[in-house]
Amino acid sequence: MRDLHARVLQAEREVLLPLLDRTLESDFDRTTVCEGWSVRDIVAHCSAVLTALATGGRPSFTVRDNQRDVEQRRSWPLSDLLAELKQAHDLAAGSAQVEPVVLGLWIHGSDIRDALSIPNAYAAPALPDALTLLVEASIAKGVPPVDVTLTDAADRRLESAQVCLGEPSAEPVGWLRTDTPGLFRIVARRRLELVERDIVGVVVEDLRMFH
Numbered sequence: 055m056r057d058l059h060a061r062v063l064q065a066e067r068e069v070l071l072p073l074l075d076r077t078l079e080s081d082f083d084r085t086t087v088c089e090g091w092s093v094r095d096i097v098a099h100c101s102a103v104l105t106a107l108a109t110g111g112r113p114s115f116t117v118r119d120n121q122r123d124v125e126q127r128r129s130w131p132l133s134d135l136l137a138e139l140k141q142a143h144d145l146a147a148g149s150a151q152v153e154p155v156v157l158g159l160w161i162h163g164s165d166i167r168d169a170l171s172i173p174n175a176y177a178a179p180a181l182p183d184a185l186t187l188l189v190e191a192s193i194a195k196g197v198p199p200v201d202v203t204l205t206d207a208a209d210r211r212l213e214s215a216q217v218c219l220g221e222p223s224a225e226p227v228g229w230l231r232t233d234t235p236g237l238f239r240i241v242a243r244r245r246l247e248l249v250e251r252d253i254v255g256v257v258v259e260d261l262r263m264f265h
Contacts, residue, residue, distance in 0.1 A: 065180035228255020
């Protein structure tokens with residue numbers, strides 16, 4: 055497992071698991087930006103995916119299969135669900151099989167923090183590494199080449215305010231100016247009404263990478 059993925063996964067574990075341990079059981083029923091899913095449901099999804107990949111499974115990640123995993127766990131006691139998530143993180147540590155979903159898990163952790171009204175939900179620890187994974191994902195997913203200026207780079211102590219999405223050798227077809235949480239909200243389509251941005255040459259839907 056590359057250090058980059060390992061750092062993001064470990065940072066997410068260190069932030070998310072203690073947060074869930076101190077969250078009231080009733081708050082696990084809060085709605086999230088993932089349509090039809092509560093906080094509890096996102097926990098179930100992340101746990102199922104991590105467990106499957108770390109134990110050699112090959113989940114399809116279809117909407118139907120993801121929903122099946124979530125529904126199977128809705129009758130579980132909350133303590134059992136959280137125990138499975140912790141065990142899933144134990145299994146995933148050092149497993150190269152989970153690399154393809156690490157960024158998605160980080161975003162889902164942000165979805166949970168957003169639902170729980172945690173400030174800076176989409177700018178959690180490991181943010182610089184998450185940005186690097188985001189750039190890699192944009193290339194793999196064929197996102198149009200876009201130059202991004204992060205307006206909060208100095209406040210978040212990022213090395214650069216510039217991020218290039220899409221094929222790095224291609225001529226940019228547009229540019230985007232927003233803050234770091236706004237960038238992640240755009241690529242994951244999370245409550246875009248909260249995003250302050252200037253965008254030219256492309257529309258936000260062109261930059262969507264996650265569902």
